[in-house]
Amino acid sequence: MRFLRSLVPSLLLAAGAAQAASSWGFDEATLAVGSKKADGSVKEKFSEKSLPKKTVDFGRTDTLKIILTAKEGGKAKRPHQAFLTLQEPETGLEAPFVFTTKENGKATVELKHSDLPVQLLKSAKPLKATLTLASFGSSTGYNNRIFDVEIRPDPLAVPPVYEKPLRYGKLEEIHHIFKADPQSPPKVISMVFALIVAAMVPILLIATFALGGNVAHLQKAFSTAPVSHGIFYGSIIAMEFVFYMYYSTWNLFQVLPVIGVVGVVSLLSGSKALGEVQGRRLAGER
Amino acid sequence: MTSLTSFLLLLFTAVAQAISSSGSRLLVVLEDVAEKAQYSKFLGDLEGRGFEVTYETPKSDSLSLFHLGERSYDHILFFPTKAKGLGPNLTANLLLQFINAQGNILLALSGQKQAPTSVVAALSELDIHLPSERTGLVVDHFNYDVTSADEKHDVLLLPTPGALRPGVKDFFSPATPNGEVLALPQAIGQLLGNGALLTPILRAPATAYSYNPKEESEVLGDELFAAGKQLSLVTTVQARNSARLTVVGSADMLTDQWFDAKVKKVDGKASVATVNREFAKRVSGWTFNEIGVLKVNWIEHHLNEEGQGNQSNPKIYRIKNDVTYSISLSEYEWDHWAAFQVPAEDDLQLEFSMLSPFHRLSLKPTVSSEESTTYSTNFKLPDQHGIFNFKINHKRPFFNNIEEKNTVSVRHFAHDEWPRSYAISGAWPWISGIGATVTGWLFFVAIWLYSKPTGKGESKKTR
Numbered sequence: 237m238r239f240l241r242s243l244v245p246s247l248l249l250a251a252g253a254a255q256a257a258s259s260w261g262f263d264e265a266t267l268a269v270g271s272k273k274a275d276g277s278v279k280e281k282f283s284e285k286s287l288p289k290k291t292v293d294f295g296r297t298d299t300l301k302i303i304l305t306a307k308e309g310g311k312a313k314r315p316h317q318a319f320l321t322l323q324e325p326e327t328g329l330e331a332p333f334v335f336t337t338k339e340n341g342k343a344t345v346e347l348k349h350s351d352l353p354v355q356l357l358k359s360a361k362p363l364k365a366t367l368t369l370a371s372f373g374s375s376t377g378y379n380n381r382i383f384d385v386e387i388r389p390d391p392l393a394v395p396p397v398y399e400k401p402l403r404y405g406k407l408e409e410i411h412h413i414f415k416a417d418p419q420s421p422p423k424v425i426s427m428v429f430a431l432i433v434a435a436m437v438p439i440l441l442i443a444t445f446a447l448g449g450n451v452a453h454l455q456k457a458f459s460t461a462p463v464s465h466g467i468f469y470g471s472i473i474a475m476e477f478v479f480y481m482y483y484s485t486w487n488l489f490q491v492l493p494v495i496g497v498v499g500v501v502s503l504l505s506g507s508k509a510l511g512e513v514q515g516r517r518l519a520g521e522r
Numbered sequence: 523m524t525s526l527t528s529f530l531l532l533l534f535t536a537v538a539q540a541i542s543s544s545g546s547r548l549l550v551v552l553e554d555v556a557e558k559a560q561y562s563k564f565l566g567d568l569e570g571r572g573f574e575v576t577y578e579t580p581k582s583d584s585l586s587l588f589h590l591g592e593r594s595y596d597h598i599l600f601f602p603t604k605a606k607g608l609g610p611n612l613t614a615n616l617l618l619q620f621i622n623a624q625g626n627i628l629l630a631l632s633g634q635k636q637a638p639t640s641v642v643a644a645l646s647e648l649d650i651h652l653p654s655e656r657t658g659l660v661v662d663h664f665n666y667d668v669t670s671a672d673e674k675h676d677v678l679l680l681p682t683p684g685a686l687r688p689g690v691k692d693f694f695s696p697a698t699p700n701g702e703v704l705a706l707p708q709a710i711g712q713l714l715g716n717g718a719l720l721t722p723i724l725r726a727p728a729t730a731y732s733y734n735p736k737e738e739s740e741v742l743g744d745e746l747f748a749a750g751k752q753l754s755l756v757t758t759v760q761a762r763n764s765a766r767l768t769v770v771g772s773a774d775m776l777t778d779q780w781f782d783a784k785v786k787k788v789d790g791k792a793s794v795a796t797v798n799r800e801f802a803k804r805v806s807g808w809t810f811n812e813i814g815v816l817k818v819n820w821i822e823h824h825l826n827e828e829g830q831g832n833q834s835n836p837k838i839y840r841i842k843n844d845v846t847y848s849i850s851l852s853e854y855e856w857d858h859w860a861a862f863q864v865p866a867e868d869d870l871q872l873e874f875s876m877l878s879p880f881h882r883l884s885l886k887p888t889v890s891s892e893e894s895t896t897y898s899t900n901f902k903l904p905d906q907h908g909i910f911n912f913k914i915n916h917k918r919p920f921f922n923n924i925e926e927k928n929t930v931s932v933r934h935f936a937h938d939e940w941p942r943s944y945a946i947s948g949a950w951p952w953i954s955g956i957g958a959t960v961t962g963w964l965f966f967v968a969i970w971l972y973s974k975p976t977g978k979g980e981s982k983k984t985r
Contacts (some may be wrong), residue, residue, distance in 0.1 A: 306738040313690060314741065317731060319749060330728065332749040334742055346950045370663030372673055376788075401716040404917040405689055410882040414905050420948035429951035437958050438964075445697055445968060452974035464948055465971070472967055477961050513971060522975055 258309055259376035260369040262288040262343075265304035267383070271297045288383040291362050294349075296390035301346045302335075306369050312341035320345050322356055322385060323364045329355050352387075354396045362386040413419070458514055464508030471502035541572030543854040544624070545596030548573040549587075551580060551612065553603040561601065564776045565803055571812070571856070573597075580608040580638075587611070587620050597810045598628045602635040602773045614643035626766045630773035633659035633676070633708040642697045648759050649715030650769060653732055653747040659772070660709045660753060662730035662795050667705060667785040669793065678706040678755075678772075679787055683724045683799065688917050689867035693808055694723050696800035705796040709772035711753035720757055721919040723768075723805065723911040726753035756805060762921035768809040776802050793857070799883065807856065816862055817856035821928060823847040823912060826900050827947050838931045839886045840939070841905050847872055847912055848898035849926070861895040863887075870897050873913040882902040907934050 261284050266487050268279045269292055282288050294300055306315045318335035331353050336344035349357065356363060362384040370377025389395060420426065475498050482491045516522050548568065552558055555577045558565055558692055569575055576595070578585045580603055598620065608626075610754060617640065621627065629645075629969040631637050636656040645652060652658065661675045671677035682695035704724070709740035711732040714720045731749035733742055745884040755771040774780055775798050804849075807813050824832045825839070839845060851870075853862035864870050873879040883906065903910075910932050916924040943949040 316733075316742065317729075318742075319731070321750065328751075330752070332731070332746060334744070334746050336744075353976070354942045370729070372661075372663070374672060377729070379664060382956060402718040403687075404718055404919060405687070406871060406884075407882060409871075409884065410873075410879050412880045412904060420946055423947045425613075426947045426950040430954040433951055433954045433958055437961050441964055441965065444905040444965075449969050450974055450976075451972040454972040457972055469967070473964065476964070479737055479960075494668060509971070513706070 242356065258374060259372070260315060260378040261307050261310075261521070262367070262369060262378065263307055267292065268301045268303075269294060269298050271299065272294070273454075280306050280335045281446070282382075282484075284378075291384040292365075293388055294385050295388045296349050298395060299346055299348055300385070300443045301344070303342070303344050304341050306337065306341040308375050313371075314339055315343075315369045317368055317377070318343045318345075319366075319368040321366040321368060322352070323366065324356050324359045325361050325364055326359070327355065329353070331356055343499075349387075357387055357389070358398055359387060413477070453516065460515070461508055463510040464505045465512065467505035468502060468509040471498050471505060471517055474498050494516045525691060536701060539628075540812045541857065542596070542888070543628070543815045543817075544686070544755065546573050547595045547812070548575045548597045548599060549585075550575055550577050550601070550839060550899075551585075551600045551603070551608075551686060552577060552601045553577060553579065553605075555678060557601065559777075560777045561719055561782050563778045563799065564806075567799070567803055568806060568906075570715065571807070573810070577746075579603075580605060580612055585611045587616055587848070588623075592794070593620065593623050593625050597710065599628045599806075600641070601630050602632040603638060604635060606636070606639055608638045608640045611639055612638075613685050614640040614647065617641070617644040618647055619763055619915075621765045621767060622763065624763050624765045626809050626811060628768050628806055630770045631710045632773040633657070633710040636912060637710070645712075645769065649717050650715040650757055650759070651715070652710065653734065654745075655734065657734055657736065658710050658732040658747055659735045660706075660711045660726055660730050660732050660755065662727055664729040664788060665727050666788065667707075668790070669784065669786045669789060672709070678709060678726070678730065679703045679729065679785055680706065680724065680755075682801070684746040686721065686723075686919055689865055691814075691865040691921070693813055693920055694804045695803065696797045696804065698797060700794060700799045702795050702800055703785060703787070704774060705798060706755055706772040707774040709750060709755050709775075711755060711958055712757050712769055713748045713752060714754050714757060718917075720756035721758050721760070722756070724754070724757055725751045725806065726755055727751075751917075752820075757793045758808070758919075758920070760922070766809050768805055770805065808874050808920065811854070813854065815922050816916070816924055817852045817854070817859065818914075818924060818926055819850035819852060821847075821849045821912070821914075821926060821929065823930075835928070836930070838933055839903055839904055840935065841907055841935050843903045843932075845903055846898060846900050846902060847885075848888070848896050849914060850894045850896045852894045859893050861892060862888050863895065868918065870914070870916060872908055873915065874901070874904070875913055876906070876908045880906065880910075893948040894939070903932055907932050 263283050265282050266279060267288060268283060270278055280288055292300070305312050306318060307313065308315070314337045318337050320333045320335065321330050322333070323330045324364075333347055333351070335341045335345045363386075364381050365383050365385050366380065367382045368377065368379045370379070446467060477497070478494050478498060480492060507519050513522070533941040550558070550565065559578060565575060572840060585621075587598070617627065629641060631641075631652075637652055639656070642652055642656055659676055660678060662678050663675050665679050666675040667677040667679050682698055683692075684695055685692040691855040706724075711730075714722060726749075728750045730753060732747045732753055737743070757769045757771075759767045761767075770776065780796060784795050785796055786793045804813070822834055822845055824834050824836070826832075826844040849870075850874075852859040854860075869884040872881075872883050872885055874881040874883075881901060882897050883901055885899050887895050888898045891897040908931075910930055912928040913932065914924055914926040944953060
């Protein structure tokens with residue numbers, strides 16, 4: 237088809253009169269665009285050899301009218317096919333409009349915005365207008381782009397709605413998550429703060445001893461009540477160990493009985509051990 | 523040994539039935555059974571491919587599409603008839619019932635004979651429209667056969683159609699090494715609705731148009747039926763149940779005359795052969811389920827995590843589990859099942875959905891054998907619990923619809939499945955804080971129990 241389109245004008249130009257005897261063409265064409273009420277319609281005369289050069293502005297209230305005389309081999313004649321085809325350049329969608337033809341070859345077509353399909357009305361680029369004149373028999377048809385039409389929508393009117401029809405094919409990929417996984421700060425920062433916290437323990441030890449804290453009564457306490465002190469302090473360590481086991485492996489039902497046992501042990505041993513501490517206080521040693 | 527024998531037996535039955543994937547009973551409806559001589563090559567090709575052909579005329583009393591509620595035939599082929607209707611055995615309703623029962627129909631129409639009313643009614647149910655008064659002839663003054671239609675221009679010469687759009691497999695373009703063309707004599711054009719089930723195989727060229735040869739032979743009326751690419755010359759419908767109907771606008775293109783004809787384009791220097799025979803084979807083969815048929819062999823999904831069981835197709839997963847999904851597909855090619863290759867620029871997509879898809883992923887081929895291809899993907903389940911479907915909804919032009927749904931539950935994390943706090947680096951300061959508190963407490967207790975007051979403190983206390 238592309239080949240044919242390029243062929244026809246070159247034939248017309250190169251072969252000229254010899255070819256014209258058996259091919260379709262036109263003459264005395266008028267293009268008029270404008271609204272009927274106002275007389276501001278733009279008229280432009282054109283022919284096969286001098287096609288309109290400018291893009292035609294086609295406003296919302298305008299009527300686009302073309303009058304021409306179709307000729308076969310230079311003689312005015314009525315063609316069977318006289319179409320003005322508007323094509324959307326991006327999608328290639330076409331809308332044909334039939335000329336009303338007369339016996340003497342005079343052909344008229346008139347169109348308004350309401351005649352155009354919505355896909356063409358929404359076109360962002362100028363539409364290509366192609367004129368096709370052809371008929372039965374051996375004459376070569378005329379099929380050429382004659383001008384471009386720019387659709388000027390009414391800025392006040394609601395733009396036409398066009399929903400693309402469903403066509404089966406692959407769809408957009410979806411990767412939906414509601415909430416991304418929580419992120420930790422860089423490990424170095426966590427490590428620094430963990431070390432600062434851990435460093436408080438030796439600071440606490442040193443500060444306590446510097447302020448006069450000591451364990452000088454250790455020997456005395458253990459010589460007075462060795463069993464109860466040993467068990468009491470041991471039970472406090474054991475309680476911390478139970479908590480550690482709860483954190484790492486045990487469940488609540490394993491933890492509770494052990495806490496009960498350790499608690500009773502610290503209660504019994506504690507009353508003895510704390511009695512010893514009280515004894516030291518009463519003796520004025522604390 | 524037994525398994526080998528049964529396998530061989532299966533192979534033999536497969537070879538014996540080497541025809542359409544959905545049955546071989548073909549009904550051919552003609553005006554007169556003698557007319558089949560015109561189409562002898564086309565019908566001979568069909569019989570050669572293993573179809574059991576029954577010839578009937580619409581007037582025949584014995585003609586019945588259904589017997590005891592079951593289809594009597596798997597496929598129907600209509601050639602143009604003269605009568606206005608097709609009689610009580612072939613009403614529009616029965617034809618649609620036949621499609622609903624997964625029967626396939628190939629409909630050859632002609633621009634010279636009026637289409638039967640029941641066919642027109644059935645087609646309009648499918649949103650395929652024929653010209654008014656059931657007559658219309660497509661002419662193109664730029665692409666006609668100079669040899670046979672120099673005056674009337676009603677033998678259209680078209681190149682092979684090519685792929686419909688990027689990503690759609692081209693089933694219908696025979697090889698044309700010497701510039702062979704399709705010849706469509708006396709074609710009737712169809713106008714298609716906007717539905718997704720309709721797909722044109724062959725459209726008219728941009729300069730073609732349809733007219734009524736009885737009334738508009740001199741001058742075209744105001745009402746142009748359609749022109750250019752809007753005119754579909756060979757149209758397909760694939761219903762939701764994958765039943766197929768094809769409308770061939772030119773029955774003459776299937777005749778012996780046009781299978782072997784030599785044609786000459788308007789600007790062509792030499793005559794070329796037509797590729798009608800190969801095109802007719804492909805169109806009829808597609809309609810009668812010999813090509814473009816997909817089959818799911820199996821579907822498998824499992825956990826894809828280290829140290830976890832990989833049981834096949836479990837009923838339950840946990841949120842954020844890594845999962846592998848695989849599906850094995852085969853495509854029928856004339857007489858055997860072959861590996862299915864997704865066309866370039868297309869994808870086989872898996873949806874993981876609860877009401878609406880949470881994930882839509884492209885499956886990649888992993889294992890390919892002669893008879894099947896396995897497509898699979900790995901992905902992380904969404905962070906939402908509920909009842910989900912692994913869903914394959916593969917609807918593509920010219921392929922039968924594949925809809926597969928496997929339902930699984932997706933549960934929450936159990937309380938002991940969360941990561942431990944030491945595994946979270948942001949928790950390390952807090953963990954060391956607990957350690958410091960514990961050590962500090964033990965130290966405090968020791969000091970409280972065993973500290974000896976210094977002199978200063980004693981003096982304060984005694985005072």
